Amino acid sequence: MQAKPTPRVVTFIGIFFPLMLAVSLLTYFLYKLDKLDRIALIESHARNEVHALRKLVMADLKGTYSDLDFLVNLDALGDFLDDPSVANRARVNRLFQGFAQAKQLYDQVRFIDDQGMEVIRINFQGGHATVVPRQELQDKHNRYYFFNSLAINRGEVYFSPLDLNVEHGKVEEPFKPMLRIGTPLYDRKGVKRGVVLLNYLADNLLKRFSETGQGVYSRPLLVNQDGYWLIAPTPEQAWGFMFPDRHHHHIGQTFPIAWSNMGQDDSNTIVGSNGMFVFDTIYPLEKHKITAVAGGADPQPGKLLERTYHWKVISHVPQQELQSIFDHLRNSIFTLYGVVVFVITTVALVMAQKRYADQRARLHSDTQLMQLDVARKELVQTEKMASLGRLVGGFTHEINTPIGIAVGASSQIHNLLDEIQQILGQEEVHEQELLDKLKTMDEATLLTEKNLARAANMIVRFKRTSADQASLDVRSFNVRQAVDDVVGSLHNHFKNTPVGVRIQCHEQLIFRGIPGILEQVITNLLINSLTHAYDNGKQSGVIQLNLQLATDGSLEMLFADDGAGIAHETIGRIFEPFYTTRRHQGGTGLGLYVCYDLVVNQLGGDLHCTSVLGEGTQFTMRMPPLVDPISSASQESA
Numbered sequence: 001m002q003a004k005p006t007p008r009v010v011t012f013i014g015i016f017f018p019l020m021l022a023v024s025l026l027t028y029f030l031y032k033l034d035k036l037d038r039i040a041l042i043e044s045h046a047r048n049e050v051h052a053l054r055k056l057v058m059a060d061l062k063g064t065y066s067d068l069d070f071l072v073n074l075d076a077l078g079d080f081l082d083d084p085s086v087a088n089r090a091r092v093n094r095l096f097q098g099f100a101q102a103k104q105l106y107d108q109v110r111f112i113d114d115q116g117m118e119v120i121r122i123n124f125q126g127g128h129a130t131v132v133p134r135q136e137l138q139d140k141h142n143r144y145y146f147f148n149s150l151a152i153n154r155g156e157v158y159f160s161p162l163d164l165n166v167e168h169g170k171v172e173e174p175f176k177p178m179l180r181i182g183t184p185l186y187d188r189k190g191v192k193r194g195v196v197l198l199n200y201l202a203d204n205l206l207k208r209f210s211e212t213g214q215g216v217y218s219r220p221l222l223v224n225q226d227g228y229w230l231i232a233p234t235p236e237q238a239w240g241f242m243f244p245d246r247h248h249h250h251i252g253q254t255f256p257i258a259w260s261n262m263g264q265d266d267s268n269t270i271v272g273s274n275g276m277f278v279f280d281t282i283y284p285l286e287k288h289k290i291t292a293v294a295g296g297a298d299p300q301p302g303k304l305l306e307r308t309y310h311w312k313v314i315s316h317v318p319q320q321e322l323q324s325i326f327d328h329l330r331n332s333i334f335t336l337y338g339v340v341v342f343v344i345t346t347v348a349l350v351m352a353q354k355r356y357a358d359q360r361a362r363l364h365s366d367t368q369l370m371q372l373d374v375a376r377k378e379l380v381q382t383e384k385m386a387s388l389g390r391l392v393g394g395f396t397h398e399i400n401t402p403i404g405i406a407v408g409a410s411s412q413i414h415n416l417l418d419e420i421q422q423i424l425g426q427e428e429v430h431e432q433e434l435l436d437k438l439k440t441m442d443e444a445t446l447l448t449e450k451n452l453a454r455a456a457n458m459i460v461r462f463k464r465t466s467a468d469q470a471s472l473d474v475r476s477f478n479v480r481q482a483v484d485d486v487v488g489s490l491h492n493h494f495k496n497t498p499v500g501v502r503i504q505c506h507e508q509l510i511f512r513g514i515p516g517i518l519e520q521v522i523t524n525l526l527i528n529s530l531t532h533a534y535d536n537g538k539q540s541g542v543i544q545l546n547l548q549l550a551t552d553g554s555l556e557m558l559f560a561d562d563g564a565g566i567a568h569e570t571i572g573r574i575f576e577p578f579y580t581t582r583r584h585q586g587g588t589g590l591g592l593y594v595c596y597d598l599v600v601n602q603l604g605g606d607l608h609c610t611s612v613l614g615e616g617t618q619f620t621m622r623m624p625p626l627v628d629p630i631s632s633a634s635q636e637s638a
Contacts, residue, residue: 039271496537579593606620
């Protein structure tokens with residue numbers, strides 16, 4: 001029973017779901033990989049921004065150290081300490097004023113004596129440096145930056161916290177971020193005479209910091225060592241340590257987990273629920289050169305270690321920005337995924353339809369092949385029966401002669417007996433006449449015995465040949481005897497033609513196989529040669545059959561005729577079923593196909609043909625020896 005075609009829905013599911021599973025997994029992994037790549041790219045950009053900000057701050061601060069050292073070592077300032085004359089004062093004022101005008105970085109440049117009184121002060125406002133008159137100079141003995149700067153030793157530098165400028169006890173507005181850098185001043189005798197202070201205008205630095213660090217997705221942030229905002233997410237959060245009501249504006253309050261992790265490393269990346277934080281640490285104090293002293297709005301004296309005084313430079317990518325990037329990526333991936341799903345669906349539908357059509361076509365083709373195979377088997381069987389019919393016809397014709405002669409001789413004997421009885425019934429019997437009748441009877445008897453023996457032999461041979469061709473039993477048989485039986489059975493076809501058959505085969509050649517197949521093949525080849533090579537016996541010639549055993553035990557046969565030969569364009573098709581050049585003369589085109597089917601398909605042997613037009617044709621055959629009977633399937637196909 002033939003299977004029905006697989007339903008199109010089942011075929012579609014079988015194609016669609018595996019492809020969808022593979023594409024879905026691939027899409028998921030692509031999304032994850034692309035997401036990691038985006039995070040790494042964002043982190044790389046943020047890291048570069050942080051490094052650039054760090055270099056910006058350190059470059060500006062480094063200049064302040066050298067500026068302070070320059071002022072302290074001015075000869076004019078040393079002269080003024082030795083001789084505080086009006087001329088020396090004016091000279092220092094001019095130098096300090098020129099310095100402030102050239103640098104445009106310092107809000108104030110001052111020399112304060114050891115009592116806390118301003119001696120020299122230059123104010124920089126509106127782009128101009130001006131000398132403060134003596135009557136406007138102020139007493140700063142109670143200011144933290146003064147006594148902290150005065151308390152340190154020669155070569156040490158006081159570095160104040162970065163905070164807002166305070167005037168008359170209040171934070172100056174608009175806010176003026178300020179760094180105060182001071183160092184003690186000694187005269188040429190080594191006596192400490194006061195301090196030189198620079199009020200560094202940090203506003204420009206912070207503005208450049210914000211502009212330089214502003215990325216596509218990130219924003220720059222800056223906090224001091226206590227976690228207070230110097231540059232905050234919002235202006236209201238900055239400088240919380242300067243105002244009692246803003247002390248809660250602290251990075252630890254806004255981003256507690258990130259701040260906790262920042263305390264463990266100088267430089268790192270933190271990714272959490274608040275986004276990505278890429279940070280680095282700035283240590284403003286140069287090793288072995290600078291020492292800071294605690295300070296602030298209400299300072300307490302005491303040295304800070306170099307690693308204690310620091311700022312954290314942060315590039316922050318908010319979670320909303322990261323989520324926006326991931327959403328855009330996901331939407332792009334899903335759009336592509338949707339297109340791929342549409343393509344897969346279309347392809348699966350087309351393939352399902354095609355497979356369904358192919359299955360139906362294949363089933364139809366299989367049905368036709370089965371029908372053709374049945375027809376082929378019937379025709380092959382018909383051809384075998386026709387071959388057997390030719391054998392029977394030849395046998396009938398051949399056996400008529402000896403049987404006819406025997407019958408005639410028997411009739412003559414009967415007549416002679418009647419005549420002898422008549423002679424014996426006469427009164428006078430002539431001896432010579434009786435002897436003649438008896439001699440004639442003896443000759444008729446011998447003729448009858450001879451022809452009956454000949455008929456009996458023909459019957460035995462016919463019985464053996466017909467039984468072999470009708471059976472596929474495997475047995476050991478005499479090859480020469482089998483060939484002789486076939487040639488003898490076809491004697492009637494050849495006796496009235498000028499075509500001879502020569503056999504070269506050992507008389508005792510024994511082979512284990514199927515004699516019926518060998519006899520069938522030889523029968524078909526002989527009839528084929530007589531019909532095609534010698535034009536139904538109208539042309540003369542000789543057919544040669546050479547049979548022998550090969551070294552591997554196979555039976556080899558060379559069948560050669562010297563007839564008309566086969567054309568080159570035809571020889572490649574002679575073993576095809578139903579191919580014949582004499583269909584109009586009753587040819588079926590199955591004779592050589594049956595030979596090929598029996599030898600090659602059923603026995604696993606070889607059958608080849610070579611021919612030269614006008615010179616003859618040769619068939620070479622090899623039959624392997626058989627141990628077990630061939631399968632029933634092969635028997636059916638035969």
